[in-house]
Amino acid sequence: MAWIQITTDVAEPVAEPLSDMMTEIGAVSVTFMDAQDEPIYEPELGTTPIWSLTKVMSLFDAETNAKLIVETIQANMPDLKDHYFKVEAIEDKDWVREWMDQFQPMQFGQNLWIVPSWHKAPNAQAINLMLDPGMAFGTGTHPTTAMCLEWLDTNPPAGKTVIDYGCGSGILALAAQKLGATKVSGTDIDPQAIQASEQNAERNHASIDFALVQNFNSEPVDLLIANILSGPLKELASEFERLVKSGGELVLSGLLTTQADELIEHYKKFGFELSELATTDEWARLSGHKV
Template identity: 30%
Template sequence: MDFIEVTLKVDAAFADILTAELGELGFDAFVETEDGFSAYIEEEQYSEAALQETLQRYAGQVQVTYAVQKIERQNWNEEWERNFEALFIGGQVSVRASFHPRPEEAKFDIVINPKMSFGTGHHETTTLMIENQLTVDHRGKRVLDMGCGTGILAIMAGELGAAELVAVDIEDWTVENARENAELNNYGQIDVRLGGVETVAAENPFDIILANINRNVLLEDMPAYKAVLKPEGWLLLSGFYTEDLPILQQKAEGLGLQYQSHRVKNNWVSAIFHAR
């Protein structure tokens, strides 16, 4: 049986939503690209009409373009490997799939098999978050990864010496994939939960909170983050553009979170805030 590849160009803020929608149509593998993602489905399950109907529901909310091509089954592994390139972040962190060899020069090595989840490190926001994590002391800390995707940031926190790790996502298939990747990297102790910020509302406070989501969710949930962040704790945010930074800074400052620094890549931002 052959496969259909659908490559979509879409704003990252809607990529997770469309990934979930396509998952409902039977697409079962997704790969991030610079300007969206590619989705894969067995040929006999593919319906052009169903795809167009799904995308039409978001007309007026987001601009989406796509291209379709058939991939012969014998070329599937080659196609997957072609799309999933190993990364080296911050001169220290290797992010690779299980079929890539470990780079000898890597101080930290993370293996991610993404399946249907985002967070392979290829998107600017994930890279920026990891670069910012490298500047924050995680040793012995209690860390929360909100909107965890593949679990890559929680795994990175473990690599940096975090003692307790909680990861949360709203999609059940994402939670499953995060658990698989945690086990793959020998971090089976990561507490991966299904739900939103309410799942940690009654928690003991965290030393570090990581949230790579989107501007609107960050603005809505920031008070909840602050409520479970220890005094002198760190909040690392991403999933928004440079023009969104001032409004996020204003919101954070109003909650007693002091802006420390930010990084930019292709207009995407990751910022660090410190609880006073």
């Protein structure tokens, strides 16, 4: 089946009402995209961020009268009366295959690979984590996740106890166990993340305890890794002080390079010396130990 795509750029307050209108008149899907390269680095928890200028892309059946769709939108939303709508035909494709082809095995450091289930591991002798892209955050494609995986590959936690705080897909917990950790646990505020982490652990034949933050309980560990955002990282400093052994290691990521110095100083108050800074683009990773 072929499709008709109708696209327009609107201000933030208009995006949601326009999406609702397009759905009401027959759109099979509506997607929001950034219309002017405006990154949203740290949205408020529980919010769905929309850009100040948002590209609204709607997909309709090929038999749809696009002119009538645009006229209906403009009649019901007068502010868009003179607005430009781009209409284009979209060729029929195997969308699932096209999506799958975007994800290839990825190497982190010397020995660690993330391999989608539909691919063969490029190096059978390496440490291969079978992980498919999903709804939970963390499949290695984001720089902050990549920097944490590279740290683990360079500093394998053999014989250590580890917490993955803000586990997302469980990728860092899985990597830690595959790299020799004796006991690994993970936690997150999102039930979907816990479910995804448990499924990924089962797929990789890994025994890891995952629990929601409100149900999470752990003795102090040798290594805690947290790949979240700078705001929560700052708030969690006292909790991390409790969860990391004296002399234990702490790895923090998910922050911007401009936020690193403030976080380093903040964690000093809780007994942490974060002396190592790594960066990729505008993102940073801090690592160090508890004094």
